[in-house]
Amino acid sequence: MRYLMADHTDVGIKKKTNQDSYMIKEAQTKLGRVFFCVLCDGMGGLANGELASAAVIRAMEQWFETDFPQILRQVTDVEEILEKVKNNWYGTANVLNLQLAQYVEGTGKRMGTTIVALLMIKNEYFIMNVGDSRAYAISNQVYQLTKDQSLVQQQIDLGRVRPEDAERHPQRNVLLQCIGASEEVLPDFYRGTVLPGTLFLLCSDGFRHEISEQELFMQLNPSGLVNEERMKERLVYLTELVKSRREMDNISAVAIKAVQEG
Template sequence: MRSFSITDIGEKRQINQDYVFCEEKSIGGLPNLFIVADGMGGHNAGDYASRFCVEVFTEKIRTNQQKTPIGMISEALQYTNDLLLEEANTNYDLQGMGTTFVVATIIENIMYVANVGDSRLYVIRDNIKQITEDHSLVEEMVKTGEIERKDVRFHPNKNIITRALGANASVTPDYFEVELNKDDIVLMCSDGLTNMMEDKDIMEIVREYPEDLETAAKTLVDKANKNGGNDNISIVVVKL
């Protein structure tokens, strides 16, 4: 297994509110761990929320006694959400902060995934497949037929999410179990990438550098910035 992570402030933002975690070695009961978090909130609250949640979550995983990957992730997510709400209540400047969170661990050829919000996880092989489902207003509008999927990237409400850590007392992630093949590439990212690029363009760049994950990730960041760089851009790429 090889991996690479990168986060970039983009062209328009003054603060990077994204935070990534990329560890190929074991963390507690998990053999590896990969996370992308995209924070939200005024002042520095979004920056604080994403970093706080990744740090609390990973520390909880290190000491978690659950026996299954999903059990460990689920317990750690609720614990992280509880502490984030407590933190927000102790500091007026942090009230209302929250973060998206997509996390994955790979055990042999099975990947366990959880997500809250609209940061995404893809599997790239002969094509590109989005594994996670966006928890966003525009995704709900696609489901009800109000808009077409091709219009999502340009919709004025594309940044309104319907779930996040810090939004409610109970957190409701989606969970996925994915069988991976040799040479599959897993790509996790914040919406600073996917709002600036089509999925097919992301796939083409990744497949252009199948053995050089660093160049692939940096090329994606450069392309997103050239397309406008309207938001922070964060990427984790993993290859079996």
């Protein structure tokens, strides 16, 4: 499997700084090409959110460059690899949570960040999610792969809020968890098969608040995205669309299309 990739970020129409951060990595291994992407949406006011998201990105980048190669040297079975990855990510998320909390201890300030991380290896995808940034898969329709760790999602699960009202709910930005401001971080993990032709989308909540899944599918239908330039154009178009609809948050998205080699 090979991957086409595009990314785009925008500070938006209101905020002075962009507190979103993301990184994209790809490597050739003995199990074939491996793809890794992490996206974070920082919060905490001014530089604090930017610092939080950037710190998590740096830590995950270091994991990919140092710890992950060690895992691949130790085991070759994908089941074992992903179990070790899960344990690594859980530990990393909680170490970072403690470090960020200690950084602002005594200042009266708070800082934190969401994280959605995607690893694709040997035709498998593995995702970690904390907060309300999202991962989608788009093929014949749009599939939301992650579930928001948010107050509104909790109220939907309890039957107190209708799903169609979620994006207009006054508490839509209230998180149940984030890295840096939770007592303990309990990430959600997701796994599935990477099918050729599928487009994966990682995005901050600012990217998807003002657009529907139908609009996502119309612009990011993988059958029409034949190269990275076209993918980039669609991400820019959707970003400008949500800005025109007065989205106030930072806006970031990464698109990855899986393509069969040969």
